[in-house]
Amino acid sequence: MKTELARRLRELHERPPLVLPNAWDAGSARAIEAAGAQAIATTSAGVSWAAGVEDAGGLNRTTAIAAVRAIVAAVSVPVTADVESGYGDVEATVAEVIEAGVAGINLEDSDAGALVDPAVHAGRIAAARAAAVAAGIDLVINARVDTYLFGDGTGTIERAKIYAEAGADVLFVPGVVDAPTIRELVDGSPLPLNVMAGPGAPAVTELAALGVTRISVGPAITTAAYALAAAAAQELLTTGTYRTLSAT
Numbered sequence: 001m002k003t004e005l006a007r008r009l010r011e012l013h014e015r016p017p018l019v020l021p022n023a024w025d026a027g028s029a030r031a032i033e034a035a036g037a038q039a040i041a042t043t044s045a046g047v048s049w050a051a052g053v054e055d056a057g058g059l060n061r062t063t064a065i066a067a068v069r070a071i072v073a074a075v076s077v078p079v080t081a082d083v084e085s086g087y088g089d090v091e092a093t094v095a096e097v098i099e100a101g102v103a104g105i106n107l108e109d110s111d112a113g114a115l116v117d118p119a120v121h122a123g124r125i126a127a128a129r130a131a132a133v134a135a136g137i138d139l140v141i142n143a144r145v146d147t148y149l150f151g152d153g154t155g156t157i158e159r160a161k162i163y164a165e166a167g168a169d170v171l172f173v174p175g176v177v178d179a180p181t182i183r184e185l186v187d188g189s190p191l192p193l194n195v196m197a198g199p200g201a202p203a204v205t206e207l208a209a210l211g212v213t214r215i216s217v218g219p220a221i222t223t224a225a226y227a228l229a230a231a232a233a234q235e236l237l238t239t240g241t242y243r244t245l246s247a248t
Contacts, residue, residue: 002101006138009039009078009103013140013170013192016213019204022082024050024222025067026074032221033075041106042071044082046222055219057112061087065096072101080104080140085111090124094131094139104140106172109159115150118159122166129167142194142214143168148175157188164190170214177201179210186211 012018021037023029024046032040045055047067053059068081081102087093094105107128109121125143132139143163147156153176160171172194173185179202186193192213197204198220207215232244 002098002103002135002137005078005101005103006140009080009140010138010169012039012078013213016192017204017208018214020080020214020216022046022217022219022221023071024219026070028221028225029071029074029079033077037077039078039080039103040071040075041080041216042068042082043219043222044084045219047082049219049222049226056084059084061089061093061096065093065100068097068102069100078103080106080142082106084108085116086124086128091127091131094128095135098132098135098137098139102139103137104142104169106142106144108144108146109163110146110150113150115146118155118162121159122162125163125166125168140170141168142170142172143191144172144174146174148173153181156185160189160191170194172196172214172216174218179206182207182210182212 020039020041021032022041022043023032024043029040044059047064048055048059051063072079079102081097083093083097083105085108097105105128107124109116125141128141145156145159147153156173168191171189171191174196176182176195177200182195194214194216195207195212196218197207197215198217204215235241235244
């Protein structure tokens with residue numbers, strides 16, 4: 001079953017665009033699958049918030065993998081897991097999420113809000129690929145490049161080339177939503193491009209026309225869900241009415 005899910009996820013990349021709504025727990029994953037998603041991505045930010053901790057450093061490997069395990073168990077479609085920068089031991093982390101049943105991973109090239117040397121991240125990718133080979137899984141490795149999140153994008157394509165050589169399958173560049181930059185990345189990258197979309201970004205059809213292969217939304221759905229919960233609770237506790245709930 002694990003090998004079949006990995007094969008299905010890889011095949012979905014060959015029929016772009018692959019649209020990946022991001023889940024943060026088993027319930028959200030089921031809702032996303034019921035909406036018609038062919039695959040599901042997790043969001044480390046959403047998983048962190050669901051666990052009551054801050055994103056970017058608050059989540060530990062045990063909690064992250066437990067969330068991944070619950071999400072995979074709740075759905076029948078392939079799941080690709082956000083494992084941040086590997087929680088200190090990329091090979092062990094990837095081995096565990098593969099055992100949990102994931103078909104792909106998202107691995108980022110920053111730590112504590114700063115970019116790491118591309119050679120360091122290439123080593124992480126190679127370690128992830130080694131864990132996948134050892135498990136007999138054709139894992140889809142999405143290499144996240146944070147050059148636009150923590151800088152002006154300098155070196156993005158150079159990093160993509162290094163990561164491709166290390167065994168990455170997809171280039172993920174969050175923080176980019178303007179069409180000209182997206183087109184440059186599509187044209188220059190040796191890997192198919194994953195864009196993190198959301199309000200203010202081009203629509204899925206426009207991104208596909210630009211050549212984007214994979215589209216995810218990061219924590220956007222989680223943020224919207226929690227905003228709804230907060231607004232409904234505030235209305236209930238102040239005016240005692242239910243307009244927010246009736247709007248869903």
